[in-house]
Amino acid sequence: MDFALTEEQEFFKKMITDAVDRMIVPKAPEIDRKDEFPWELWREFGKLGYLGLRYPEEIGGMNADPVTAMIFYEQVSRGSVGFAQSVIMNVLMGTYFIYRFGSEAMKERCLYPAMRGEKVATMCFTEDQSGSDLSATRTTAVKDGSDWVINGTKMWITNGPIADMATVLATTDRSLGAKGLNFFLVEKGTPGFAPGQVLEKMGCRGTVTGELVFDNVRVPEENLLGTEINKGVDYLGEILDEVRVMTGAMALGISQAAFDEGLEYARKRVAFGKPIGSYQLIRAKFADMASEMEASRLMVYYAAWRIKEKLSSRKEAAMAKMFATETCLKVVDEVTRIWGANGFAQEYNPQRHFRDARFLLYGGGTHEILKDFLGRLIIGKT
Amino acid sequence: MNVVVLAKQVPDAESSIEIKGDGERLEIQQKFATSLFDEFALEEALRIRERHGGRVKVITLGAGKATEILRTGIAMGADETLLLDHAAFLDGDGYATALALSRAVSKAPCDVVLCGKQAVDDDRGEVGPMVAQFLGLPHVGGVVKLDIAEGKASAESLAEAGREVVEVSLPAVFTVQKGLNEPRVAPITGVMKAMKAQIPKAAPEDLGLDPAEVGRAGSKVQVKRYLAPKKRPPVQIIGGEANDAAREAVRILADVERLI
Amino acid sequence: MQPARQCGFSRTWKGSFRGWLVDTILVFVETKGDAAKKASLELLSEGRKLEQAGRFRMEAVVLGPLPAGLKDRLLSLTETLVHIDDPLLEAYTPEGYAFALAGYAGEAGPKMILAGATQMGRDFMPRVAVLLGCGIVSDVTAAAWEGDPVTFVRPVYGGKVLTEVSCNGFPVIVTTRPNAFGISEEGSRTGNLVERQAGVTADQVHTRIQRADAKPKGKVDLTEADIIVSGGRGLKAAENFRLIEELADAIGGTVGATRSVVDAGWRDQEDQVGKSGKTVSPKLYIAVGISGAIHHIMGMDTSKVVLAVNKDPNAIIFQYANYGIVGDLFEVVPAMTAELKKR
Numbered sequence: 001m002d003f004a005l006t007e008e009q010e011f012f013k014k015m016i017t018d019a020v021d022r023m024i025v026p027k028a029p030e031i032d033r034k035d036e037f038p039w040e041l042w043r044e045f046g047k048l049g050y051l052g053l054r055y056p057e058e059i060g061g062m063n064a065d066p067v068t069a070m071i072f073y074e075q076v077s078r079g080s081v082g083f084a085q086s087v088i089m090n091v092l093m094g095t096y097f098i099y100r101f102g103s104e105a106m107k108e109r110c111l112y113p114a115m116r117g118e119k120v121a122t123m124c125f126t127e128d129q130s131g132s133d134l135s136a137t138r139t140t141a142v143k144d145g146s147d148w149v150i151n152g153t154k155m156w157i158t159n160g161p162i163a164d165m166a167t168v169l170a171t172t173d174r175s176l177g178a179k180g181l182n183f184f185l186v187e188k189g190t191p192g193f194a195p196g197q198v199l200e201k202m203g204c205r206g207t208v209t210g211e212l213v214f215d216n217v218r219v220p221e222e223n224l225l226g227t228e229i230n231k232g233v234d235y236l237g238e239i240l241d242e243v244r245v246m247t248g249a250m251a252l253g254i255s256q257a258a259f260d261e262g263l264e265y266a267r268k269r270v271a272f273g274k275p276i277g278s279y280q281l282i283r284a285k286f287a288d289m290a291s292e293m294e295a296s297r298l299m300v301y302y303a304a305w306r307i308k309e310k311l312s313s314r315k316e317a318a319m320a321k322m323f324a325t326e327t328c329l330k331v332v333d334e335v336t337r338i339w340g341a342n343g344f345a346q347e348y349n350p351q352r353h354f355r356d357a358r359f360l361l362y363g364g365g366t367h368e369i370l371k372d373f374l375g376r377l378i379i380g381k382t
Numbered sequence: 383m384n385v386v387v388l389a390k391q392v393p394d395a396e397s398s399i400e401i402k403g404d405g406e407r408l409e410i411q412q413k414f415a416t417s418l419f420d421e422f423a424l425e426e427a428l429r430i431r432e433r434h435g436g437r438v439k440v441i442t443l444g445a446g447k448a449t450e451i452l453r454t455g456i457a458m459g460a461d462e463t464l465l466l467d468h469a470a471f472l473d474g475d476g477y478a479t480a481l482a483l484s485r486a487v488s489k490a491p492c493d494v495v496l497c498g499k500q501a502v503d504d505d506r507g508e509v510g511p512m513v514a515q516f517l518g519l520p521h522v523g524g525v526v527k528l529d530i531a532e533g534k535a536s537a538e539s540l541a542e543a544g545r546e547v548v549e550v551s552l553p554a555v556f557t558v559q560k561g562l563n564e565p566r567v568a569p570i571t572g573v574m575k576a577m578k579a580q581i582p583k584a585a586p587e588d589l590g591l592d593p594a595e596v597g598r599a600g601s602k603v604q605v606k607r608y609l610a611p612k613k614r615p616p617v618q619i620i621g622g623e624a625n626d627a628a629r630e631a632v633r634i635l636a637d638v639e640r641l642i
Numbered sequence: 643m644q645p646a647r648q649c650g651f652s653r654t655w656k657g658s659f660r661g662w663l664v665d666t667i668l669v670f671v672e673t674k675g676d677a678a679k680k681a682s683l684e685l686l687s688e689g690r691k692l693e694q695a696g697r698f699r700m701e702a703v704v705l706g707p708l709p710a711g712l713k714d715r716l717l718s719l720t721e722t723l724v725h726i727d728d729p730l731l732e733a734y735t736p737e738g739y740a741f742a743l744a745g746y747a748g749e750a751g752p753k754m755i756l757a758g759a760t761q762m763g764r765d766f767m768p769r770v771a772v773l774l775g776c777g778i779v780s781d782v783t784a785a786a787w788e789g790d791p792v793t794f795v796r797p798v799y800g801g802k803v804l805t806e807v808s809c810n811g812f813p814v815i816v817t818t819r820p821n822a823f824g825i826s827e828e829g830s831r832t833g834n835l836v837e838r839q840a841g842v843t844a845d846q847v848h849t850r851i852q853r854a855d856a857k858p859k860g861k862v863d864l865t866e867a868d869i870i871v872s873g874g875r876g877l878k879a880a881e882n883f884r885l886i887e888e889l890a891d892a893i894g895g896t897v898g899a900t901r902s903v904v905d906a907g908w909r910d911q912e913d914q915v916g917k918s919g920k921t922v923s924p925k926l927y928i929a930v931g932i933s934g935a936i937h938h939i940m941g942m943d944t945s946k947v948v949l950a951v952n953k954d955p956n957a958i959i960f961q962y963a964n965y966g967i968v969g970d971l972f973e974v975v976p977a978m979t980a981e982l983k984k985r
Contacts, residue, residue: 542761
């Protein structure tokens with residue numbers, strides 16, 4: 001079995017790692033501290049062209065396969081989660097359905113500029129009363145002539161308040177539950193579409209997360225993203241696994257950032273006349289962290305490979321996301337312990353990784369839902 | 383304006399380096415990067431092309447993995463590359479290495495040759511001036527500002543006596559240092575191009591050289607042994623209030639160490 | 643592209659033909675106005691020791707203008723002083739100096755050619771090596787002259803590792819780092835002056851000085867300084883470097899800076915001590931408000947005595963210092979300056 005990245009993937013990794021180290025890492029503490037969207041960095045980074053990496057070369061992308069995409073998600077997250085969340089939203093969820101189903105005019109207006117970082121994209125699922133339970137979606141889309149009229153409020157939307165375009169999940173018939181869901185494209189400037197309250201978060205500060213309000217928002221027929229009506233959940237299934245593995249990759253990035261801080265500290269911090277890395281209990285922590293990160297890494301990239309090879313990946317993706325996340329939470333915890341009192345100081349990075357990691361618990365699916373799903377899958381119909 | 387960049391792949395700044403076998407050899411962690419000063423050379427070459435047109439070629443002498451810095455060069459925008467990775471080229475002293483590189487440079491006409499003022503592994507700083515002498519060209523060392531014109535160039539370096547601006551005819555060799563420019567981050571289009579690029583290679587015969595003239599065989603300087611630098615004794619902390627500590631420090635430096 | 647113009651002597655000449663019993667060493671004396679550079683004086687001192695041991699005879703070589711006062715001084719430091727002059731050597735150019743020195747070496751047949759590993763030395767001596775077809779060992783910090791072959795120590799990887807090297811063939815060109823050797827008390831010699839024309843033609847030199855902005859007089863270069871007072875980010879603002887300057891003035895030192903303060907625009911690139919700046923080797927290095935990042939350490943770790951002042955007791959710099967003060971530099975540094983002024 002050849003577990004190695006190809007020479008091309010290794011080179012890509014080197015280049016994105018370099019870009020992250022030079023452009024994002026130095027700015028990460030400030031992005032977190034100010035909790036403001038880093039527009040200048042966004043534009044600079046957008047110019048490099050990475051935001052389009054998942055889409056075909058012919059339209060300005062890179063045709064990156066899922067494995068290569070994971071390398072990207074991991075590295076950007078290692079740099080700054082506050083920035084990465086917005087970037088990744090533009091790269092995948094916020095633009096996918098426009099790419100998949102949008103008209104050429106729509107792509108010109110929305111997709112291509114988003115790929116260049118000239119516009120900000122988002123995808124809206126979550127509502128006040130529905131997170132994991134999509135069938136409880138209350139945002140409605142009602143046909144009126146040849147248009148659709150959308151009403152509802154979305155919450156916890158990454159990039160929401162600054163989005164130029166939103167892929168909105170709405171139901172045409174609440175009695176159908178999950179089978180009545182559809183994606184609609186709503187663009188900024190459409191009457192009735194407005195940002196609502198911005199949420200202040202424990203972590204991932206920098207990215208703007210908030211409410212989006214749809215008050216009798218009228219969009220033309222072509223803004224229903226899909227070839228058939230009420231197939232939203234099926235379409236979501238096309239990228240669901242990738243979104244989960246991607247969350248796992250983000251977990252890897254955060255783990256690595258924290259781990260590296262822990263390592264440097266253990267080598268340099270002196271206690272009782274020796275660097276603390278000389279002591280067994282500290283060594284044990286690194287042995288555990290490194291082992292679990294290694295396992296997470298294998299799971300994440302294996303799941304990505306399965307997606308790339310078009311093999312069934314629902315199970316592997318859910319497992320990878322969960323395992324990498326649980327590992328990350330342990331790593332960021334251990335690193336703050338290794339740092340002692342300094343792990344508590346806002347001045348240093350470990351506390352930022354500690355706070356940032358918490359989003360992994362709900363992003364890409366809560367573990368309670370994922371475990372139930374996996375258990376059901378394994379045990380089978382009872 | 384055809385520009386050639388001589389770049390070297392060196393161990394990453396974070397790579398661990400250990401002396402093994404009683405000083406016989408070094409064990410170096412296999413993580414690599416472009417030598418710091420060569421990054422400025424590569425960026426400057428691209429800027430010269432942006433201003434004057436022409437082509438940028440990157441040449442490196444190094445074992446297999448050295449293709450990485452050539453790909454990095456392409457990702458940043460270089461037009462051509464050349465890899466001297468034949469075993470005979472390796473482990474040479476400044477002379478043997480400069481001989482091989484100067485022949486590689488002379489394979490095609492060029493106006494400007496750029497390289498870092500020294501490689502951050504060997505710290506010799508010999509190759510740049512030597513390549514210039516082999517090619518019969520002038521050179522300017524430690525450049526922090528470079529203005530290229532038709533047939534000549536104006537180069538500013540930080541001389542010990544102050545800043546010095548020198549005019550030199552082209553073709554010429556320039557060794558560069560920090561302060562010259564800020565290297566760009568490669569855009570994805572460049573990364574994609576680099577990932578697919580074919581890297582041409584050259585063996586000694588292709589450069590009109592006998593294997594015995596280059597690399598370790600052609601070297602006059604040999605490393606006999608590796609040694610660890612002398613370690614300083616553990617620090618003596620001078621305690622007390624600021625004023626007292628300051629006074630004590632001066633006393634130690636003047637009366638004990640006799641330095642002032 | 644023309645191949646290098648050979649001086650006609652390099653390939654066939656194999657060894658020294660004169661001084662049957664004793665080999666010759668040439669010491670290139672770099673001059674700055676009417677003074678000789680420190681590294682050159684160190685080499686003349688080493689050369690005199692080797693002469694006394696009977697191993698070599700030494701010739702000091704000066705290229706370009708030689709003021710009368712300096713000439714007299716040098717004649718008291720060496721048996722033979724060779725002055726090679728030419729209008730084309732009026733100002734330093736790598737090509738001109740290399741041709742002139744290599745030309746004389748071809749005639750004198752030395753076993754070794756020594757020069758300071760100053761900016762100039764490291765700039766043109768490699769060209770001399772190519773002209774003579776010989777090896778060069780650059781930036782040497784120690785030498786075992788009595789060995790056969792002579793072995794040298796030079797740092798690599800920014801000083802993380804030292805290498806012991808030897809060079810075969812003749813001559814061997816060596817550049818030595820300033821402060822690597824001491825300057826012993828000079829006996830008084832009465833040397834002979836030998837005047838030479840360089841034999842460098844105009845078509846061999848394609849470099850012309852356009853402008854030289856001299857530093858304010860009296861400023862010792864960091865690479866030659868005996869005492870350096872360096873400041874880092876702990877100073878908090880550019881204006882606070884005043885404290886460093888005052889201490890440097892009081893102690894007779896040169897001001898240095900870390901990469902982060904240079905990048906922040908508080909000091910010039912030429913003040914930077916470190917891997918991407920200057921490598922220094924003073925007798926005393928005072929590091930103020932400097933954390934001790936490895937790239938800085940690489941630039942100053944060969945300093946004989948290091949005193950560090952930092953408010954963080956865990957700062958890495960203390961692992962590379964002989965003496966340390968854990969305290970507020972804004973109190974400690976002025977206090978030191980005041981104390982020094984009292985003495």
